[in-house]
Amino acid sequence: MAYGDFVCTSANDGTHYFRPVTARAHTFWQDKGFNKLVIDNNEDYYIVKSVDSQKICNEIRKNNMDFTS
Secondary structure (H helix, E strand, O other), rough: OOOEEEEEOOOOOEEEEEEEEEEEHHHHHHHHHHHHHHHEEEEOOOEEHHHHHHHHHHHHHOOOOOOOO
């Protein structure tokens, strides 16, 4: 069974929730500087505006990472 590196959830309020679930995903998030796009966060998720989520998703896929549910 294949597992992804990130969970991405749409809150249907103009935001997306990203959660890195692997060590390489955490490192990738920090190295890419995506924290500058975070508008809020909770214990498990980075919350970003939906307009920024496409860029993040494209970078994740471009770096041979994937999503899980």
